[in-house]
Amino acid sequence: MKLAWRTTAVLGLLCLVTGAYAQDIHYNYDRVANFAAYKTYQWVDIQGGAVTDQLMDQNIKRTVDEQLAHKGLTRVEKGADLYVGYQAAVSEEKTVNVWGTGPRWMGGMAQAETSTIAVGKLVIDMYDPARKQLVWRGDATKTLDPKRDPDKSYKNLQKAMAKLFKNYPPQPKR
Numbered sequence: 001m002k003l004a005w006r007t008t009a010v011l012g013l014l015c016l017v018t019g020a021y022a023q024d025i026h027y028n029y030d031r032v033a034n035f036a037a038y039k040t041y042q043w044v045d046i047q048g049g050a051v052t053d054q055l056m057d058q059n060i061k062r063t064v065d066e067q068l069a070h071k072g073l074t075r076v077e078k079g080a081d082l083y084v085g086y087q088a089a090v091s092e093e094k095t096v097n098v099w100g101t102g103p104r105w106m107g108g109m110a111q112a113e114t115s116t117i118a119v120g121k122l123v124i125d126m127y128d129p130a131r132k133q134l135v136w137r138g139d140a141t142k143t144l145d146p147k148r149d150p151d152k153s154y155k156n157l158q159k160a161m162a163k164l165f166k167n168y169p170p171q172p173k174r
Contacts, residue, residue: 023160027138027167033128035135035169041073042080046087046125060086063157064124067165082135083127088120124164138164 029035043061064084065075073082098112120143126136140160145153 023163024141025138025160025163027136027164029170030133030135033135038081039074040076040080041068041082041084042076042078044083044085046085059154059157060088060122063161067161071165071168080129083129085125087123122160136168136170138167140164
């Protein structure tokens with residue numbers, strides 16, 4: 001009985017740990033927008049949204065450019081069908097890790113440890129300049145490791161953007 005409980009507890013903890021490091025992706029869009037009409041885009045700054053790290057700014061734009069090129073959109077400097085901008089933020093969250101040898105009421109011991117983790121969120125906005133309307137918004141959230149190799153961080157950014165833009169252009173429901 002104890003072995004079954006421990007196995008269940010360990011599997012549950014693994015699911016929690018795996019979930020904590022997965023990318024959380026959301027998107028929404030204007031249901032009346034004609035996404036087939038959009039062929040070009042240009043980058044615009046969103047007030048208060050620019051990343052102060054120039055290398056990170058380049059990496060974000062490069063990964064989004066790759067995804068939009070795969071979708072058939074062409075980047076231009078002026079006169080685009082779509083304006084694309086982003087906002088990025090990093091917040092800190094407290095996490096509690098609990099482990100033990102079984103339920104306390106059965107004589108088991110439990111220990112807990114708190115830690116602070118960095119969570120990054122990247123929001124991509126796409127505007128129709130002719131309509132002056134937001135037509136698509138997507139966001140990706142992921143825990144960050146500031147000590148991680150920059151190449152691995154870039155690969156994670158590429159994966160997150162591929163996962164996010166999988167839903168662009170939105171397919172009308174039939």
